Amino acid sequence: MAVKELKIRPYARLLTMLGEQLIKNEQIALAELIKNSYDADASWVKISFIDFGIEDNLNKMVIRPESKIVIEDNGHGMTPEIIEKSWMNPATPNKRVESGEEKRTEEKGRVIQGEKGIGRFAVLKLGRKIIITTRPKSSENEYVINYDLSAYDDDFLSVDGVEKELFIDDITIDAKSQEASVIVEREVKVNHKIYNLQNNQGTRIEISNLKGEWSKTKLENVSEETQKLESIFDKIFDKDIETSFEIGFELNGERFLHSDNTIEKLANLLEYNTVFKITHGKYNEKEQSFIYSINGVNKKISLNEPILSGLRVYRDYFLKEKDLFGNAVSKLSTCGDFEFNFFIFDFNANKETKYYLDRKEKELIKKHRIYLYRDKIRVAPYGDPNDDWIGTEKLRAIRRAGDFLSNDQVVGFVDISKKNNPKLKDKTNREGLIEEGTATQDFIALLQTFLSYIRLHPYAQYLLNQKQKKEQEINRLKVVENKFSELEKSISDNPIAMSVYQDIVNSYKIEKKFYERRLELTEDLAGVGLSVETASHDIMLMLSKGVSAIDDLIKDLEGELLDDEEVSNELLKIKGVFSFVNTQMKDIQLLFKSSKQRRRSIRVFDVLEKVIKIYQRSLKRENIELIVDKVGSPIVAKCTDAILLQLFINLFDNAIYWLSTVHILDKKINIKLDGNTNQVVFSDNGPGINSEDEPYIFEAFYSGKEEGRGLGLYIARQLLQRIDYSINTAELKSEKILSGANFVINFTKLENND
Missing domain, CATH: 3.30.565.10 (Histidine kinase-like ATPase, C-terminal domain)
Known part of the structure; x- marks a missing residue:
């Protein structure tokens, strides 16, 4: 039989299928295009929504035939070679240099974030007609790429309404070179800044025949989220830092700014209202240890220390395997070194303490979780209000909630890098990390272990201290006794009131004694419960053995397999089992109330x-x-x-x-x-x-x-x-x-x- 060589030739509808899977929404699409500008060493990127109608109390943005979205920057632009070999060929392997190190941009030394390929799907998510104009640095010409896919239906199954078998290589894109006329030296306003230099290079993407729906609320959300592309914590802790990458939005020619000052408000809360500031944190994989500062005190704690290795969340993941002798074998992490900062709040703090938070402050904190940044660029959606990427809320649901900090009360970030964490890889759709091998699971288990330790030790100590302070304050002030004394003085001249007062005082004393006795009984019962729980384990084990021995004896008797002496021996064994249970139960009976009273x-x-x-x-x-x-x-x-x-x-x-x-x-x-x-x-x-x-x-x-x-x-x-x-x-x-x-x-x- 002759061997026929076959080639993989995808249908054009793969563009739509991949686009829907890889680019979940317009926010991710714009974020991907913004990352391309970042990778191009741009100082700025501006996203303009042009010729949109405004309805419904000035919120709804109506897409008209002439409406378009324009994304422009002053990056290094694309040469004809890059257009042909990179932009037109999805999934170009250009992220790493041959040594395996991360690839950085030449001018600003940024670690490359985007992958050529995803950008194509991003523009298709936004519209059907795309014109890309790009001008490389020091070039007199600019290059125009024209994607006009408006003739095709959404699934690329027909052209101008006529069904046709279309493959990806049937989709042709027009490209031409022209003297620079669009990307020229000019003044560009982005947010509150004016850029006069280096604007004669970069890329402009114009998207029309738009898809989806837009509103000012949606645009505001997109604007807010894109501001989180770079670490918000750099802006918080280094307030004088000058951003090297400005992201701006315009709507119908007017600057569209996210108007609130949440970053400033969050900075104040992190500075003045946190119970614990855990800063300069680092996980050292070689030493298997956490190094960090908690409220200014430097700490180091090893995974080998029982205070960590004794935690169930650690044991269940890192000590699952056993050696030949049944001893637990500790699994070593493979995720690499990482850094972290966590800020812990107390949502139940009293108004009298500096940790108190009002309703609006709590709502602001809930908008920020633990972010993940790779080389200072955010890995979405980690950090979103409804995202539980570390699995804390899941653990709180299936175990005891008090063993873990709530997502609501923790704000912070974890820093990873391509260099130190090569096994922690982004999903192709940019929605978190790939669970490839065990590196991602190791990474998450380490964070769960550390945060569980913080809850069970420093935070638990804080709660006890607060409770003791409150009790001491009540005792110091003798609140109830003082109130009674004040009341007695104010009514001393009123015999009827004094009679009622004495009845109240007597009732209070009776109730006080009642509740003191109830507390003693509760403590007694709790002690009994703990002790019985411990002792019952062996009792249940022996009972199980006894029942099993009886079942075996019945089967042997039915099969007439034992003589009288063997039956007697088996019965003696069973008697020994139940004698043990009898002795244990007698000892447990000593715990109960009737015994305690003597x-x-x-x-x-x-x-x-x-x-x-x-x-x-x-x-x-x-x-x-x-x-x-x-x-x-x-x-x-x-x-x-x-x-x-x-x-x-x-x-x-x-x-x-x-x-x-x-x-x-x-x-x-x-x-x-x-x-x-x-x-x-x-x-x-x-x-x-x-x-x-x-x-x-x-x-x-x-x-x-x-x-x-x-x-x-x-x-x-x-x-x-x-x-x-x-x-x-x-x-x-x-x-x-x-x-x-x-x-x-x-x-x-x-x-x-x-």
């Missing part, structure tokens, strides 16, 4: 042994060595079993969790019961307590764990304090046993509290 003298070690049994499997699974040292006579506490059970369950739970986040061979928990001092020291050789977290670890709802409730240590301390015992972190070197977290529980009653 205080008695309890040997602390006896309760500790019960908790050790609960955690035997977890200790074995994580290869943790448990050491229990007893010094002197046994420690006896006057309390309930429930208090000690909750105390040790929480300490074990925390220690095992944090030890699971470190990669060391000799993981240890050491518990020292010292009868001479009446103290228990509970220590591990995990990562220890972060110095920034330490002041907050006994506060309600503060947790270093991503999904921790922040109640365990808080409830343990509350329960101990009720009976005049205490728990604290070890402060003296002599109290510390291992290198990680060290807690000291003192079972000596505090004086004057009996």
